[in-house]
Amino acid sequence: MTPHAHGHQHSHTHHAHSSTTEPDWAALAAHxxxxxxxxVSFLEDAAAWLHDLFGHRQVTRVLDLGSGPGVTTTALAxxxxxxxxxxxxxxPGLLERARARAEREGLASRITIRQAELPADLPxxxxxxxxxxxxxxxxLGDQRAALESFAAALRPGGVLAVREGGLPTRFLPRDIGIGRPGLQARLDAAEEEWFAAMRAELPDHTHTVEDWPALLVAAGLAPTGSRTFLTDLSAPLDPVARAHVRARVERFRESLADSLSEEDCATLDALLDDTSADGILRRPDVFYLTATTVHTAVRT
Ligand SMILES: C[S@@+](CC[C@H](N)C(=O)[O-])C[C@H]1O[C@@H](n2cnc3c(N)ncnc32)[C@H](O)[C@@H]1O
Known part of the structure; x- marks a missing residue:
């Protein structure tokens, strides 16, 4: 998925590319x-909130738009x-993962997979x-228009939940004993630039002020609040989370090298050295901390 630096959004990680074109989603599937x-555990709290928003109204159909590998789809189900x-x-490769996940979790009869291009195929x-x-x-190039079309697919009393914003993921202390302190802030800044360039190349790119509740109002909905959920995996990380952080550092190294100083590139190389005590796989101070924001609005 992307810039996680974003004073705006993206807590995901699509910086896998040295170009500024859209991420190659299929190649990023495992990541x-x-x-x-x-x-995903944030979804338990988010779902409890959504249930409160619905009150006694029944929920018989849920669309997970841009589901990716279906981790949230099965959690929603x-x-x-x-x-x-x-x-x-x-x-298609991500939808295949979503289908396999639904089967593994015994949800195959309640989860449907639909390949579609958003927002064109929404109707x-x-x-x-x-x-x-x-x-x-x-x-999506025109975020305002996309939200309008999503809102149009809501049944009366329905809720649109848009996960955007939050905070970039952090995984290392400010001073890691190698290179110049503050590496992650510089990675975040470089990723913001990458992200802006990527957006500028999207089809139908339209400049949008990313005031999400205001955009939901513009889509004809009544905002019902924004909430932020913390994911806080403290050091020392388990091997799975650690491998994920390492993959992320590798993506930074590949995609942001042109925007970083030689010293920061050397620090990334040291972090990627699996034989070194400074490397992500061996150092004791690696953690995983991020904040995910969800904006909601109801069709009255
Ligand atoms: C950053 S991933 C998010 C995946 C998932 N929702 C999550 O939060 O983990 C973005 C997803 O949007 C999908 N996507 C991007 N542009 C799309 C479009 N125009 N139509 C449909 N899906 C799209 C990608 O295939 C990818 O699965």
Whole structure:
């Protein structure tokens, strides 16, 4: 998925590319899936909040727009057991992962997989009481128009939940004993630049002020609040989370090298040295900390 530096959003990680074109989602499949798995427990709290928003209103259909590998799709299906949940994405390889996950979790009969290009194919997807979309809108050229079309697919009383914003993921202390302190802040800044360049190249790119509640109002909805959920895996990390952080550092090294100083590139190389005590795989101080924001609004 992307810039995680973002004073705006992206807690995901699509900086896998040295160019500024859209991420190669299929190539990022394993990384996306692990990233979502590390954070998915936030969905328990988010789902409890969504249940409160619905009150006694029934939820019979849920759309997960830009579901990726389906980690949130299955979590939503568990959270709304009376609903059919639909994973919608443009990348077949990710939908295949979503399908396999649904089967593994015994949810195959309640989860439908739909390949679709957003927002163009939305009218073919039908309507739903809950539309969830996580880290997807900022990959669409006209974010305002996309939210309007998502809102149009809501049934009366339905809720649109848009996961955007939050805080960039942090995984190292400010001073790590090698290189210049503050590496992560500089990675975040470089990633912001990458992200802006990537967005500028999207089809139908339109400049949008990313005031998410205001955009939801512009889409004809009534905001019902924004909440932020913390994912806080403290050091020492388990091997799975540690491998994920290492993959992330590798992506930074590949995609941001042109924007970083030689010293910072050398620090990244040291972090990627698996034989060294300074490397991500062996150093004791690696953690995983991020904040995920969800903005909600209801169709009255
Ligand atoms: C950053 S990932 C987010 C995946 C998942 N929602 C999550 O939060 O873990 C973005 C997803 O949006 C999908 N996507 C990007 N542009 C799309 C489009 N125009 N139509 C449909 N899906 C799209 C990608 O295939 C990818 O799965």
């Amino acid at each position: 996306l899936e692990r990233d979502a798995e590390l954070k 568990h959270a709304f057991p009376g609903a059919e949940t639909v994973a919608v994405d443009s990348t 073919e997807l039908g309507t739903a009481e809950l539309i969830w979309t996580s880290n997807v809108v900022h990959h």
